[in-house]
Every structure is written in C-alpha cells, then in structure tokens.
Amino acid sequence: MTAGTSPWARLDGWVRPVVPAERLAALRILIGLFGAVYLTVRAPSLASVASLPASSFAPIGVTRVLAAPLPPAAVWTLTGLAVVLGWAFAAGVAWRLVAPAFAAALLWVTTYRSSFGMIFHTENLWVVHVLLLATAPAADAWSIDARRRGGDAPEPARRYGWVIVAMGVVTGLAYLLAGIAKLRTAGLSWVTSDALRNYVAYDNLRKILLGDTHAPLGGALVRHPELFKPLAAVSLTLELLAPLALLGRRPATAIALGLWGFHLGVLATMAILFPYPLLGLAFAPWFEVERPLRAIAARLARRPA
Amino acid sequence: MIAAMALADRPLWGWAMLVGTVALVVSPIVAREPKDSFPLSTYPMFSHGRKDATVTVDHAVAIGEGGTEEPVPPRLVGSDEVLQARATIGRAAKRGPAEARALCTAIAGRARASGGLERARTIEIRTTKVDAVAWFDAVGDGRPPPAPLSVKRHASCEVAR
Numbered sequence: 115m116t117a118g119t120s121p122w123a124r125l126d127g128w129v130r131p132v133v134p135a136e137r138l139a140a141l142r143i144l145i146g147l148f149g150a151v152y153l154t155v156r157a158p159s160l161a162s163v164a165s166l167p168a169s170s171f172a173p174i175g176v177t178r179v180l181a182a183p184l185p186p187a188a189v190w191t192l193t194g195l196a197v198v199l200g201w202a203f204a205a206g207v208a209w210r211l212v213a214p215a216f217a218a219a220l221l222w223v224t225t226y227r228s229s230f231g232m233i234f235h236t237e238n239l240w241v242v243h244v245l246l247l248a249t250a251p252a253a254d255a256w257s258i259d260a261r262r263r264g265g266d267a268p269e270p271a272r273r274y275g276w277v278i279v280a281m282g283v284v285t286g287l288a289y290l291l292a293g294i295a296k297l298r299t300a301g302l303s304w305v306t307s308d309a310l311r312n313y314v315a316y317d318n319l320r321k322i323l324l325g326d327t328h329a330p331l332g333g334a335l336v337r338h339p340e341l342f343k344p345l346a347a348v349s350l351t352l353e354l355l356a357p358l359a360l361l362g363r364r365p366a367t368a369i370a371l372g373l374w375g376f377h378l379g380v381l382a383t384m385a386i387l388f389p390y391p392l393l394g395l396a397f398a399p400w401f402e403v404e405r406p407l408r409a410i411a412a413r414l415a416r417r418p419a
Numbered sequence: 420m421i422a423a424m425a426l427a428d429r430p431l432w433g434w435a436m437l438v439g440t441v442a443l444v445v446s447p448i449v450a451r452e453p454k455d456s457f458p459l460s461t462y463p464m465f466s467h468g469r470k471d472a473t474v475t476v477d478h479a480v481a482i483g484e485g486g487t488e489e490p491v492p493p494r495l496v497g498s499d500e501v502l503q504a505r506a507t508i509g510r511a512a513k514r515g516p517a518e519a520r521a522l523c524t525a526i527a528g529r530a531r532a533s534g535g536l537e538r539a540r541t542i543e544i545r546t547t548k549v550d551a552v553a554w555f556d557a558v559g560d561g562r563p564p565p566a567p568l569s570v571k572r573h574a575s576c577e578v579a580r
Contacts, residue, residue: 130433159499166497167525169518170507174456221458228457230498231506241458242444249436276433280440287444292462294448299466312469315551319474323547325490326501336472336555 131275135255135267136404138274139206141281142252144403145243146204148395149220153197160223164189166230174233175225189226196223203244206257217248239288240390243281243399250277256407279360281399286357288396289373293353305350311342317384332383349376359400370397472551473568477509479526481539481578491542495529496522512546512573519544519574527578536578544573 153160164186171183184192199216202208224237253259254268296304303309315336321328335341352372359366377391390396447453447461455461479491493504511522523544530536548568557564 126430126434129437130430162494162497162499163503166503166507167522169514170510175458225457227500230503231510232500232503233455233457233460234500235460235462235464238458238460238462242440245458246436246440271428272430272433273428276437280437283437284440284444287441288462291445291448291460292464292466295462295464295466298448298453299463304466307470308472309469310465312472312552313465313467315472315555316469316474319472319549319551319554320476320505321501323474323476323478323490323549324501324505325492333555334559336552337559 129276129279130272131279132270132272133275133278134270134404135251135274136408137402138247138250138252138278139254139256139260140404140407141243141278141398142206142247143204143256143407144398145240145247145395146200146206148390148393149216149240149244150197150200150204152389153193153200153220153223157193157197160227161186161190161193163227163230170230172231173229175228176221177225177229184226192219192226193223195219203248206253206259209251209253209257209259213248213252217245220244236386236388236390239285239396242284243395246277246281246284250274252277278399282360283357285396285399286359289353289356293350293356296350296353305343305346308339308342310346310349311336311339314342314383317386321385327385329381329383329385332385335383345379348372349379352376359397363401366397366400370394370400373397472553473548474551475546475548477505477512477544477546479508479523480543480545481530481536482541482543483538484540487538489536489539491526491530492535495526495533495535497525497529508544512544516574520576523574523576527576530578531580539578541575541577543575546571546573 164184166183168183171180173180196216196219199212199219202212203216220241224234224241228234251273254274260267300307300309314332318328318332318336352369356369356373359369373391374394374397377388380386380388381392443459447456447459453461455463479496481489481491483489493499493501496504496507498504498507508522511518523542527542530539530542547570550565550568554564
C-alpha cells in the first residue's frame, strides 16, 4: 500500500480535499449575497424587537451577557452595521477584517431577535455557515481583494477544501438532528399516528386566530388524513439520511432535491418559509458551485461591448 | 478569526475545525438536559407529537361596536413577528390580570395612535381552545366554524378615540 492510498491519507483527503479557490469564493458570494439582501429587506423586522417590553427579554446564546435589553438606538445601529458588513462580505472587501466583523454582527443580531421568548429556527444553518466562511480564505478569488492584489488566480489547495466539507457536514447534521428530535419526542408515533396532520391543522388555525398568513392548502389537506402518514415517513427518512449526501454527487443531488421538496411542502401546507434551503443555499456546500458561476462569467465575457 | 485564516494551511487546523464544529452543533442535543438555543439548536421544529389537533392560543382580539371581532395585528402588540407577539401575549396572560391589562392598554394606545383597527372599540386578551380538525371540517363543508372548546378572558380595555 503506497503512502498516498493509506486509510489515513484517504480520510485526510476527504476531510481536506484539494479544491479551487473559486469554489469557496462562490459559496462566499452566494451566501453573502443572500445575507446582504435578507438583512437589508428584513432590517426593520429584525430591529423591531427593540419595542418589545423588557419583561419579554429572555437572553440566549451570546446575548446572555446582557442583564437587560439594549436601548433601541443600539439595536438599530447593530442591525444597520450587519447590513453594511453583509454587502462587504459578499464582495470580499478587506476580508480579514470584514469577515469576522460580519460574522459577529450577524450572530449578535439574529441571536438578539430570538431573545424575547421565541427562538426562530429559520436562520441557524445560515449563521453557522457564515461563521465557518469567516474563518477561511474565501476572498482569495472572485473578490474585490483579489482584484486589488492582481496576479494569477491561486492554485487549488486544501486550505479551501476543509471549510466546505465542514459546511456540508453541518447541513447534514442539522437535518439529522431534526429527525432525531422527532424520534426523541414522539418516537415512531410521529409517523404512525396523526401527529403531522394534527400539527398542520394546529399551525394553520393558530395563524388564523392570530391574524397571520396561513396556508389554505394545508387546511384543505387536513380533511384527507390518509395523506399524512406517508408524508411523515418520507420527511423523517430524508432527515435521518441527510448525512449520506456527503458520500458523493448522486446521493447529494437526491437528498438535496428531497429536502428542497420537504421545505416546499412546509411552505405550501403551513406557510412557513425557510428561505435559505428553499434557495438551495443550505445544500450548496455539497456541490461544485463554482461551475455555473464560471459559465455565467464566461458568457458575460463573450458578449459584444 | 484573523488568526484562523493564517492557520488555514495547517493540516491539523482543518481537522480541529471540523471536529470542533461537529461537537458544537451536536452539543445541545447530547447535553444531559437538551436545551434549544441559537444558533446551536436541538432543532425541535414540528417534533412535538400532537395527540390531537386542539389549539390553545393566547391572542388579542379587537371587538367592534356590533360585536364583530378581528385579530390584533402583531405590530400593535409590539413586534412584526406574529409568533413573537403571541409569546408576548402569552407571557402577559400567564403573569396575571395586572400584566394582561397593562398589555391590553398598550395595544389600545398603539391602535389609537396609529389609527389602526378603526372599527375596534374594545381590546381583549384571551386564551382560546379550539379543535382545529373539526374547525377545518366545518369550514370545508361550508358550515360555520364550531364554537371554541373554551375561552378565558384575561383582560379587556377600551380603545378611546
């Protein structure tokens, strides 16, 4: 057995693959642009917690350092800072300063929003991905910094690979943990009982009573109980099998499509939007995302002036 | 993180980051007392097995002159997020009549100041229990929704205009 094919070398090659700098940069651009737009559009909503009563304050995560809510001016300032840094992050400007600053600001703003008695679960994966990207040289290519440096694009290297693997592992784990949570709480009865049907009915009627947007399709499907056990079985299976996406492109494609369909179903039956996976970004670390961006860049370069 | 980028080329760094990240992500669920947090989570979404479709919701209702009712928009409760507004109402209801009345008065004040809920004369903080499946069955058949299983009124206040 040669040194290059030892089990350790193969494992190391899987954990720290040699990948082009453009792949990590593509993830920075896609996830960074999502973040910049999301924060810009949702800034008023994110900062609206400033008007909640102090008695509602229930700090979690990093906000546990606070004994009381921040003044509204501070909430708005930090939210605005996250917006500005988000755009700089996407563009790859002053990366060594901007990346950690944006990661910290994003972590703070999103955690603070969940510190008033209601933990939001639509942003967890995105925030962890940004935290990981911020530790890596994700602006070595396709960035303002790279343009300023000039010279040839960097060679593919392991320094660009391990963080993409880590992001992909986190995605797989997030869904696996969601599946485990269902089994821990309800056991297999989550699939064999009317649990999912009851949940869809409960969630939609609660939204109606609260004056929120609900899903008429979900309300209509509640009248067909035979649909829900198969749906529950499929969604739980996809969650538990999610880490298998790391085995290769084919399982990754199948699982990504399945989970995307799951989120589409959640939107259609409960009007709950998970924008990060619905835009495919949660699954982007599983794929060679630089390829479509290269193709787009090449097509733009061929256009007549 | 600046130091982290400088370490990106070192083999052990990649391994340490991967193992550390995995440990952090699974930590909430393997803890002796699993606790949801952010961004590290137990991912409890949709995990609570519902034995039935009974909905118990704390909410604020605006009542007009003819007894017509409409939900109070979350921004008048103090948040753009409806579930956060619900949590605020629930907390006030749980803490007793004084807190519920204080929230009711705050909602009424915001409605008056913003001109929202033009037809509302009274705001009520309630906990309502409804059978959701029976509700959708009735509405789907074109029948009126069934009466709630129970309604508890925590506070009522006028919207003075």
